[in-house]
Amino acid sequence: AQKVTQAQTEISVVEKEDVTLDCVYETRDTTYYLFWYKQPPSGELVFLIRRNSFDEQNEISGRYSWNFQKSTSSFNFTITASQVVDSAVYFCALSGEHTGGFKTIFGAGTRLFVKA
Amino acid sequence: KAGVTQTPRYLIKTRGQQVTLSCSPISGHRSVSWYQQTPGQGLQFLFEYFSETQRNKGNFPGRFSGRQFSNSRSEMNVSTLELGDSALYLCASSLDRPHYGYTFGSGTRLTVV
Numbered sequence: 001a002q003k004v005t006q007a008q009t010e011i012s013v014v015e016k017e018d019v020t021l022d023c024v025y026e027t028r029d030t031t032y033y034l035f036w037y038k039q040p041p042s043g044e045l046v047f048l049i050r051r052n053s054f055d056e057q058n059e060i061s062g063r064y065s066w067n068f069q070k071s072t073s074s075f076n077f078t079i080t081a082s083q084v085v086d087s088a089v090y091f092c093a094l095s096g097e098h099t100g101g102f103k104t105i106f107g108a109g110t111r112l113f114v115k116a
Numbered sequence: 117k118a119g120v121t122q123t124p125r126y127l128i129k130t131r132g133q134q135v136t137l138s139c140s141p142i143s144g145h146r147s148v149s150w151y152q153q154t155p156g157q158g159l160q161f162l163f164e165y166f167s168e169t170q171r172n173k174g175n176f177p178g179r180f181s182g183r184q185f186s187n188s189r190s191e192m193n194v195s196t197l198e199l200g201d202s203a204l205y206l207c208a209s210s211l212d213r214p215h216y217g218y219t220f221g222s223g224t225r226l227t228v229v
Contacts, residue, residue: 095215
């Protein structure tokens with residue numbers, strides 16, 4: 001089965017705290033792609049990162065970092081020194097041959113509240 | 117460059133009516149996918165079009181249909197609207213295959229009363 005699980009429904013932190021959003025996936029594919037998207041209150045999903053299954057290097061972009069571990073089928077997302085503007089729903093997603101070829105499946109999302 | 121444009125932004129329809137939503141992808145993007153987002157079901161894949169052909173379809177009833185034009189613009193149509201069709205409908209464009217990553221539009225918020 002192709003599946004993306006984001007076990008954390010909601011997370012609330014105080015500004016400047018670090019926060020990690022968890023993502024666990026299931027796939028039969030050897031080649032697949034993982035993504036994170038951000039959905040602010042305005043509604044439009046914003047692409048954050050794409051990783052293919054052959055690239056397990058961690059990535060850092062400013063305050064954002066991603067940890068991809070094939071051994072645990074996880075692709076976690078950490079925000080360092082969170083800010084109020086980080087408040088949004090974050091979606092982890094998977095695309096591969098067995099997701100149906102030409103679609104991406106999304107996790108249920110994690111709603112992040114960052115309080116000032 | 118211009119992003120993905122969806123029109124209209126908001127729509128209120130009555131049960132039994134039909135509705136057409138429009139999406140203009142990023143210039144040069146040939147793949148357009150549609151998703152339905154609801155609080156209960158999350159993001160559900162509707163269908164994907166590439167070069168005017170439907171390449172993939174989700175598990176929605178036949179009341180949901182779509183098409184793509186030669187300029188890559190896409191429309192989706194929902195006939196015989198039901199209350200449960202109330203949702204945010206998101207259009208996403210991609211260069212070719214969705215695994216390149218999507219650029220999403222702002223969505224059309226459909227309310228069925």
